[in-house]
Amino acid sequence: MSNKIDGKILVLDDDQGVLYTAKMILKQHFETVVTEGDPKKLDFLLNQDKYDVIVLDMNFSYGLTSGKEGIKLLKKVLEIDPEAHVLMNTAYGDIEIAVEAMKEGAVDFLVKPWPKEKLLATVKAIFDLSRSKKEVKDLRAGQKIVLNDQQRKYGEIISSSPTMKPVFAAIDKVAQTDANVLILGENGTGKDLIANAIHKKSPRTEENFIKVDLGAISETLFESELFGHVKGAFTDAREDKPGRFELANNGTLFLDEIGNLSLPMQAKLLTTLQFMQVTRVGSNKVMHLNTRLICATNMPIKEMVGDNEFRQDLLYRINTVEIHIPPLRERREDIEPLARHFLKVYGKKYGKEKMRLNETTVTKLKAYSWPGNVRELQHAIERAIIMANSHLLAPEDFLLLERPDQNVIASDTYNIEDMEKQAIQNAIRNAEGNLTKAAKTLGLGRSTLYRKMTKYKL
Numbered sequence: 001m002s003n004k005i006d007g008k009i010l011v012l013d014d015d016q017g018v019l020y021t022a023k024m025i026l027k028q029h030f031e032t033v034v035t036e037g038d039p040k041k042l043d044f045l046l047n048q049d050k051y052d053v054i055v056l057d058m059n060f061s062y063g064l065t066s067g068k069e070g071i072k073l074l075k076k077v078l079e080i081d082p083e084a085h086v087l088m089n090t091a092y093g094d095i096e097i098a099v100e101a102m103k104e105g106a107v108d109f110l111v112k113p114w115p116k117e118k119l120l121a122t123v124k125a126i127f128d129l130s131r132s133k134k135e136v137k138d139l140r141a142g143q144k145i146v147l148n149d150q151q152r153k154y155g156e157i158i159s160s161s162p163t164m165k166p167v168f169a170a171i172d173k174v175a176q177t178d179a180n181v182l183i184l185g186e187n188g189t190g191k192d193l194i195a196n197a198i199h200k201k202s203p204r205t206e207e208n209f210i211k212v213d214l215g216a217i218s219e220t221l222f223e224s225e226l227f228g229h230v231k232g233a234f235t236d237a238r239e240d241k242p243g244r245f246e247l248a249n250n251g252t253l254f255l256d257e258i259g260n261l262s263l264p265m266q267a268k269l270l271t272t273l274q275f276m277q278v279t280r281v282g283s284n285k286v287m288h289l290n291t292r293l294i295c296a297t298n299m300p301i302k303e304m305v306g307d308n309e310f311r312q313d314l315l316y317r318i319n320t321v322e323i324h325i326p327p328l329r330e331r332r333e334d335i336e337p338l339a340r341h342f343l344k345v346y347g348k349k350y351g352k353e354k355m356r357l358n359e360t361t362v363t364k365l366k367a368y369s370w371p372g373n374v375r376e377l378q379h380a381i382e383r384a385i386i387m388a389n390s391h392l393l394a395p396e397d398f399l400l401l402e403r404p405d406q407n408v409i410a411s412d413t414y415n416i417e418d419m420e421k422q423a424i425q426n427a428i429r430n431a432e433g434n435l436t437k438a439a440k441t442l443g444l445g446r447s448t449l450y451r452k453m454t455k456y457k458l
C-alpha cells in the first residue's frame with residue numbers, strides 16, 4: 001500500500017511549466033493529481049469527479065492581468081460544486097484581486113512563483129480542512145437518521161399469555177449472543193417491539209438500533225440507503241451519506257419486511273452479510289462491520305423459498321434463531337391487559353383518563369378475531385376513546401365487524417346517505433380501525449370522517 005494521501009487535487013493553469021512543477025510536487029504526496037491547461041474543460045472535469053482541492057490560476061488569457069478570468073472561473077467552480085475548496089494562484093501578487101477571490105469563496109491564494117514547500121503546505125492544509133468539514137457533514141447526515149430511529153418510541157411489552165412465554169424465553173437467550181434472529185409473525189403482532197427488546201437486553205444496548213423498512217425501499221435506492229453513497233455518485237447524491245449498515249456498526253440492524261425484497265436485492269444483501277463489509281455507492285473504500293442482525297417478516301418465507309421467491313442461502317444466513325410471535329387470536333389472555341394498557345395510554349393522550357371498559361365490552365373484545373392483531377386493537381381503543389360519549393366504553397363504541405369476503409358495498413340501496421355510511425364502515429374495517437388510513441381511502445379529511453361517524457352514529 002502506498003503511503004500517499006488518498007486525495008484528489010486538480011490544478012488548472014495555462015502555464016505548462018506551472019502544471020508540470022505542481023504535478024511533480026503534489027504527486028509525491030497525493031494519490032491523484034489532475035492538471036489541465038484549458039479552462040473550457042473545467043465543466044467536464046468537475047462533473048466527472050469530485051476534487052478535494054482545486055488550484056486555480058487567476059490570469060488565464062495571455063496579457064490579461066486583471067484577474068477577471070480567474071474570478072469568473074472561480075464562480076463557475078462554486079456554481080458546480082458549492083463546497084469546492086479553491087486555492088487561487090496568481091503571478092502578479094495583486095492582493096486586491098486575491099481578496100476579491102476570497103470574498104467570492106476561494107479558501108486561500110498563492111503568489112507565483114511559489115517555493116515548493118509553500119505549495120505543498122498550503123494544499124495540504126486546505127485538504128485537511130476539506131476532509132474535516134466532510135467528516136462533520138457525514139456525522140450530521142448519520143446523526144439525523146440515528147436520531148429519527150432513536151426517537152421512535154418503543155413502549156412496554158404487555159403479555160400474560162402462556163403462548164408468549166417461549167417468545168420471552170427466546171428474547172432473553174438470544175439477547176446475550178450475536179446470533180442472527182428472524183422474527184416471524186402476522187402484521188401488528190409486535191415484531192418491531194420484540195426486535196427492539198432484544199437490542200435493549202443485549203450488550204449492544206448503548207449503541208445504535210437502526211431499523212430499515214425493506215418494504216418501503218425502492219430497487220434504485222436500496223444500495224444507497226443500506227450501504228450509503230458519496231457525493232456525486234448519482235444525480236440526487238448531493239452529499240456524502242452513510243448507509244444504515246454503517247450506522248448500525250457495533251449496534252443492531254433491524255431489517256423489517258425482509259420477505260418483500262426482490263431477488264436482485266436479496267443477492268446484494270447476501271453478499272454484504274457473507275463478508276460483513278460495505279462500500280458506499282461511488283466509493284471504493286471497503287468498511288468492515290460488526291453489526292448484529294435482526295430480520296422480520298409477515299410472509300410465509302419458507303414457502304417462498306420453495307417457490308423460488310426467496311433465496312435459501314439468504315434464509316440460512318438470517319435465521320440462526322427463529323422467533324414466532326403468535327397472532328392475538330391465539331393468545332386471547334393478552335386482549336384484556338392490552339386493551340387496558342392502551343386505554344391508559346390514549347386516555348392520557350386525549351385528556352380522558354377516566355375512561356373505563358364495561359364487562360360486556362371486554363367480552364366482545366375477547367371474542368373478536370383481531371386480524372390486524374395488536375395494532376388493530378390499539379387503533380380500536382384509540383378510536384373508541386375519541387368518539388365515546390361517556391366514560392364507560394360500551395360494545396357499540398367498537399366497530400368490530402368480522403371482515404366481509406369482498407371489499408365492496410354489499411347493498412342494493414341507492415340512498416346516498418346509506419351508501420356513504422356503508423362506504424365509511426367498509427373503509428374503517430379494511431383499515432383495521434386506523435381512522436387516518438380510512439379517511440385517506442375515502443378521500444376525506446380526518447375531522448370530516450369524525451363528523452360523518454358522529455352523524456351516522458358509527
Ligand SMILES: Nc1ncnc2c1ncn2[C@@H]1O[C@H](COP(=O)(O)OP(=O)(O)OP(=O)(O)O)[C@@H](O)[C@H]1O
Binds near residue numbers: 159187194338375
Ligand atoms: N405485547 C405488546 N404490548 C404492547 N404493545 C404492543 C404489543 N405488541 C404490539 N404492540 C403495539 O402494537 C403496534 C404494532 O406492533 P409492531 O409495529 O411491533 O408490529 P409488527 O409485527 O412489527 O407489525 P408489522 O408487521 O405491520 O410491521 C405497535 O404500536 C406496538 O407498540
